[in-house]
Amino acid sequence: AQTVTQSQPEMSVQEAETVTLSCTYDTSENNYYLFWYKQPPSRQMILVIRQEAYKQQNATENRFSVNFQKAAKSFSLKISDSQLGDTAMYFCAFMNSAAAGGSEKLVFGKGTKLTVNP
């Protein structure tokens, strides 16, 4: 079974600084997807960024980028120019790809609580 590990329960960063959240995962599959989801306090979960395992190029979405190391099974999230609105729980998640024919469920890590300080 796939597992996702987030080793940083809490992190904090100053506004406008850069922060990196760590995620490692375990799978025997070669094709899969990885996601970072953001869950603000008392608000619903939204997708921040996604990465297909077959793509070597790291995904970027504005201030958010990932460092995907397939061999190391590592998928970290970098947030540049941190803003107060980035304060939230961040969850790393894994999903088998359609090609792999596996389950379509998301497997989540326990999350990292990020606080952006003014």
Next chain:
Amino acid sequence: DTGVSQDPRHKITKRGQNVTFRCDPISEHNRLYWYRQTLGQGPEFLTYFQNEAQLEKSRLLSDRFSAERPKGSFSTLEIQRTEQGDSAMYLCASSLPRGRGAVDEQFFGPGTRLTVL
């Protein structure tokens, strides 16, 4: 379309009572998922529907839990004889048919917070 909606947002019940939650997915999303999130944890998968067919159930879904999606649109999750350990946030998510969306993105609802006294 305003996204995935869930009702109620909060439910307080006494141990032993039955509760039912509803999820309305984004229109055109034929896949619907239920997850459970306890305090300090990430969401855990419960079950998944493609149209009206329930294709996968987690071992977390005990006999007291049942989910339906009778017409392939909204879904209900019922918990019978609730226990204090059932207290959690129940999240619903939906997604487009596989291959049509961007990398199988799941869109989440606001959740139903269940408290069992």
